[in-house]
Amino acid sequence: MDALHGEGGPDREIAGFWRRLGAFVIDLILLGLVGWILGALLFDTLAHMGAYAKLIGFAIALAYFGICNSRISGGQTLGKRWLGVRVVDGHDQLLSLPRSLLRYVVLGIPFFANGLPLDPKLAMSTPLGYLLALVVFGGMFAIIYLYLFNRRTRQSLHDLAVGSYVERFDRAAQPVPFPIMWRGHVVVVALLAVIALSAPAVASRFAQTQTFAGILPLYQTLSTQPHVMTAQVVRGWSSFNGGKTTHSLQSSLWLDAPLTEDGDMAKHIAQLMAKTDPDIANEDVVVVTLIYGYDMGIASGWKKHGYSFKPGELQ
Known part of the structure; x- marks a missing residue:
């Protein structure tokens, strides 16, 4: 009515x-x-x-x-x-x-x-x-x-x-x-x-399941790195046209400085991820996304750069 x-x-x-x-x-x-x-x-x-x-x-x-x-x-x-x-x-x-x-x-x-x-x-x-x-x-x-x-x-x-x-x-x-x-x-x-x-x-x-094993300590490790304000860590997978499934360990790091193009920092983060994750052997790729920007709720703006590494490259 x-x-x-x-x-x-x-x-x-x-x-x-x-x-x-x-x-x-x-x-x-x-x-x-x-x-x-x-x-x-x-x-x-x-x-x-x-x-x-x-x-x-x-x-x-x-x-x-x-x-x-x-x-x-x-x-x-x-x-x-x-x-x-x-x-x-x-x-x-x-x-x-x-x-x-x-x-x-x-x-x-x-x-x-x-x-x-x-x-x-x-x-x-x-x-x-x-x-x-x-x-x-x-x-x-x-x-x-x-x-x-x-x-x-x-x-x-x-x-x-x-x-x-x-x-x-x-x-x-x-x-x-x-x-x-x-x-x-x-x-x-x-x-x-x-x-x-x-x-x-x-x-x-969910945090206690095998899927999320190692995520919490990895989050805590990445959150304490220099210039990192906030970290996010997830496990993912992708499959194209029914082909081989690719498993990935992904992190997104919000930074307090414009360092999104710093490849050395990205590789250092990826090495920490490979070292800390107990299931790194099951992953096909490690992805690090460096993000610099703001979110006011009413508007946001970001500069970001993604980096991909094979676990074998991070030893």
Whole structure:
């Protein structure tokens, strides 16, 4: 039920999925342009910040959505203004600035916190790991689920947190109550939270399998190398046209200096990988990708170079 009708004229109408999504996409494009300009001007500074560059992106997004979706800007970001929708509460009143800021915090934190560089042991076996799993995976799953399936009120998690709605604002409206969300969605969101909380335990079990043998100590070794801010290690395989399967040990290293063309560094990393991995004899190739750049969440820019070595070359 997307609209209610009462006597005396058309009632307030909750914004439909596509109109709301279109406004959000427009806003993301605008924020991306701001991030791209900052990245072009401050590339090295942002690259040196590593994961902390996301704090700048989050602050920009928080200020934009928080201020524009509040009564200060009539409950409308530029995207909402162009597509004729606005944010209000259940009494059709515009949100205060603190309430609007909280609304975006609930929406933004799961996405900005996703991909933070954490020690796998910390992420898998501590209360912090379970908390992050709940916030990141539980939050993202709930937000996306409610966006797609809460068709009655079109409220997602951040709307429910502050009691807000996104309504059409391109026509006359009568002050009638908004519909009430189907309670079954609460059960689904709770189940999604339980699934998210199981992620660290599942990851811990996978870490103990043969496929991931040696990955954790290898990650710890690479993470302590000079100029390496963050490391990622995976095992992979590829097969072309049903031919021989090629097994590979791959690492991606995010650097604090523009060293992506340093072949000697790449070979040194590959030698460490070959020395540390107990299953190196089963690999056909060792791949090292050196990366220098930034990720603000609203925009990113990278310079990267990949290197491949045969295990026999690394003795």
